[in-house]
Amino acid sequence: MRNFIVFVLLLFIGIQTNAQNAGNGKGKISGKVIDAVTKTPVDYATIAVFKQGSTSPFNGISTDPKGDFLLENVAAGDYKVTVDFLGYQKFTIAHVIVTNGNTAKIGNVLLQPNQKQLKGVNIVAKAPIIENRIDKMVFNAANDLTAQSGAAIDVLKKVPQVTVDIDGNVELQGSGNIRFLINGKPSSIFGASLADALQAIPASQIKSVEVITSPGAKYDAAGTGGIINIILKDSKVSGINGSVNLTAGTRQENGSFNFNARKGNVGVNAFFSGRAQLRSTVLNTNNRTTTGEDNNTTNLFQDGSSNSSRGGYQSGLSFNWSITPKDDLTASFGFNHFGNHSYGGTNQQESLLDAFGNTLREIRSLRNSDSRFSAYATDYSLNYKKTFAKEGQELNVLFTSSYSKNMVNYLQQQDYINNDMASTGLRGNNPGKDRETNISVDYSHPVSKNFTLEGGAKLVIENLNNITNTDTLLADGSFVNNPDQTYAFNYKRNIYAGYLSASTSLFKNFLDVKFGLRNEYTTTTADFPGVVIPGYNTVAPSAVISHKLSAAETIKLSYAYRIERPDYRDVNPFYDISDPHNISTGNPNLKPEVSHAFELGYNKSFNSGANIYVGAFYRHNKNDMQNYSTHFDTLVVNGKEYTDVLLEQRSNIGTQTSVGGNIFASVPVTDKLNLRSNIFVVNRTNVNPGVNRVSAFQYRINLNASYQFGKDFMGEIFGNYNSSSRTLQGRRPQFFFYNIAVRKQFWDKKASIGLVATNPFNEYINQRSTTTGPTFNQASLRQLPFRSFGITLSYKFGKLEFSKNKDKDDRVDNGDQMPSEGGGGRR
Template identity: 25%
Template structure:
């Protein structure tokens, strides 16, 4: 057959190894496969070697640079090089007695095959690059019918907590990009927006723990780059998927693609209608000295109803064989209803009931996003010289209205509008065969307004959180980097300069805050290939964390009368120096990828609990205020490993383990107000602490009788303590079953998320400190309960098991420019 799949190649190679007589004399056949029109490397091209004496077939595939290195016994071989939709090259039969380099092999596009059936890859793989790890979502059944948050929560090194906050290696200071750029898809509230982006729209996730100078310096823990499916295959093809689940989870998605020689049209359409019940229970013990004064119990039932539509339309036009223009439009419109029913009781030390209340918050929320993007790509010559220019404009609005029914009823309204613009240019210049120079500019400009209004007849004016915030942030960045490969050693050195200008206005209080700073961010990445199975990477990068508008906005949450969350308008950025040492090794069927990392942060942003005294229902009450502050420093170190074991074609196991320890130093001084006379009492809180934590995953994929695919994933997050809290360990289990139907054009997936309904966060918090607490809060919260869903996917003009290829005009990795 013309196109030999990777699976068949592996089977043939195994046959060859069993059939060939042992020989101590082996030779290496090397080379590089590129597109003849664009000179871009062809990854996953197939090199087939047929021994004309034994008739045994062997070979290999090319890596991301288009290179291959095949070791075989000496002999007489017929060699051919193949790639989907390209013309095959065959070499004459030749006797090979020593190492042979075939040089650069140029394949020409086979225009007669443009209308052939398209192949889409679905296998889950891990690809290691100098500056990142790439996790292909592939055939991951446990995220079918889920969202982008579910996809991220299944990526090694990543965790998503019940509030939707994403962390990398235990740190929340992570930057989330879409296709290599800041995007309106993340929205004003990143956690909620990610829950509305369907998992089916995601092709892969790049985990960048040691980012090169090409990337923004934002994100001290690193970067998560979500690459969306864009449909790069020839002809007209697509897929339709629908999901039904309990609790209520209705989703529908359509992915369509049409590609000819001159244009590529792609689209992703999605609709969701879901209900997510959750709980938040807290027992607050009030102390005077070491004596219990009273106990307040809050049992809160939350229900989040989401209904939304999102669409992504794109048109890529090939100006010629070397350049193209791509325009995309993204639209999102969602309507959410969040209902919180809080049963409140208060008791004295003899358990006599002092007070009962029912506090109901009914909040409606409307989010809308419109984003336009334009990309120009020009492969300037046949040697890899390249220029790309990106323009992006987006407008995101979020409007919330909440009615709170209680002894003291109130309403609150939030209206936010963010206008974001992005200008980016990147230039790549190859130098010789193994070196590359890059330079570029990125300008990001955000103008956000937030109007928050609380109306309550009995609200103390001194504690009215209403405010009107204007936030302007402009960042101009320039970068350059140079990389080269010398035999088995490779390196990538870069420097990025960023000029940040921030202007904050609190219109209600007539307060202005201006923060301007210019910083340099060096990056260093090394790689060494010990042999074909073992390699090392070493990376260093300087990063920062700018406080977002939500961290700066001083409005207070209103779901509870005694527990508030708010921002801090006077936050400064955090700076982090990161070091990462990685090791990759393959032993037959087992692959191990491991890392040791260390991070030192100054001016670290941490969320802390402080106390205040307010009148609640006519009584002086200690309240807890949770807000971010700048601490002096944090040191974080740890190690992680990911292992994959393919026991057989029908049984595959994988697992990951991450252990880290952190040490924080710093003090925080704040004032407690006496509500009777307004006097201020300063309290100094020490946050010096040293602790550790860990989390692990185990994944088993097994083919059952009747070709039913099963997948089981177990996740455990170990206990974690800091200066003000103690959190218990968390265990959750997901299972899924998949069956192909309709002659492999359709697939049914039954997915059970959190099988034992055990993903509950149990935290004990101390305010102001563990040593001298006046409040001890025992909390249990669960954002989403066990979910059962059934997903049906139908593909037309697609096969589910083979590799898609990208068009000749733009063989990019969709997220970060050329990979060195």
């Protein structure tokens, strides 16, 4: 910790030094870049400033979505300025005179399209790892070395404001209620098993991760923590190109293939990716002490191991047709699969002691278990986009549908060692089907230069069918169907939504304001016996106010009203008895969780490439949904008695208030060395009727250092620490890991080879947690193998072509070269 404090001090000293250096300039350079043919703004064009006689620029900036640029803090002098963008001829202004206190106005720069087809393109531009935008934070995963051999879950561990525990549970700003999207669209792949889905997406397939903590009215109101949107790699540039990525390792293996082809107004994109986590053994110890009503004490000691493996693949095909320059049609299809297998044995010793410590009963047993899970999901969508002559006027019609089939098979048998009790056990299978359909219409209309209206409507249709078949072990070793634990149910939910939002500039562009209102009406039916789930209406306002202190310095304040609807797993009354001493079930009477979230953020970029973001947030939840455990000396489930049981159930428990902050900083110490750090802190306070008030402080720190050893050779070190924190009934364990990676590029950067090591000097990560209640106290230890070594290979092939019909989305997606959207890229 002492070393970390020293590092952070040095980090901010470096930022301050950059800031002071940036402030010595006295003049400015401004202008606007326009396509000479279409007369439309050129977004993300490169402005480079040279000292007279120099061949290397000393300063530069990119144009904004309106083609404007403003370069500040330029010392007085005579400079050469160039304007450049892919597919255009470079524009050079030989003499730009800057004087103290004045702005050198270049005016409109007309870029001429390059009529010649490029035989090959070698891009040297590099997008920043983190981009802070007015409505979201973007993590460009393609530029990250240490996550290259992992999965989506490994990428999320590096994203600011996101925390991931050892089991793959994800929190955004301290909340686990997150809406996950792929390419901006929902997918039933997340409904079956979020942890498995995030483990099945290779990191090499991810272009970027968007974090939206205060979604506007255009977004669904679901997810009190916010939205995480995973953007997969694709390409919209002309030509035929693609990439291949392969990883072999001691703990996990993955691979991906991307192919893009575009000619004229027609384009096709296809990809296939797969990932496998090799078998690993987790050691488990659990010790629970319970005091009964008769003052007798029960001690339960469990000691065992579990072997597990998982894997999956994704595939996708999309077709894009630019019918006219103003009409665009995109169709996509995807097929995904993932699953896991876990099996192991647990030695159990259950002792009953009287008030004086005398042993009244002792039962020793061996519990063996085996479970398998698999899911198949099909996604398809059709999107029509129409733009109009008026800049910013746009119509989008989107249809998406996702269908998944999943299956759970499990077997649990308990054999008694020190007495003549007959073996007990359960066997079952649990097939399910999940279909979700979304139909949305969005329209944006610029009323004036500084005022834009947006509106739309959406219909969400969800249908889930589930069957539970349970068999009970008989004394003769055979299984017979248990009718009390065999049933089927249908779960349906429809959401009808509409929204309206407006964005404008106030007080002569001093403030940029966007506010909106979304209304959602939800109906739910489930054929649980005796359960009726009433419909409810949700009115969700949102607002964001931002002010540019300078061209590179912004402060914003936002508010969002969010809800978290209980899903079918939360309300399903089925009892999971795979461990008879630790049983879980759903709660059909759960109410939606409601959240009021405020966020204040400050972002500043420096001419040197340094960047800092400081944010603070406040979130208040009502009907807060939490898992809560209750101890039973004897629990009767469908006519069968179970002894010394800890029953876990999700419940609406009072309110939760979260106050926290996030600091992100990136500093290019030299041309070769870049340091990056992110600090996240949150304090949660739960107020629950009948339960003690609980306050929990949690923090996350990560450090990243990358070094460019040579033109084609780079290394990176990353470390992450998640602190332990209190829960309603105990304490969650801490989590620390570190990665080391190097990469060598060759064949004109078309190919690369990389080496990655995770926790190379520690075989296991020890996870100690506690759970307490009025009559019980439980301590658990899990030892998880986390050490791994891997080698990655990647190859990019094909040629890129550029035509004068440029669209702002036609950006090169060339691995670590350039983002798909505009934003503070530095060239």
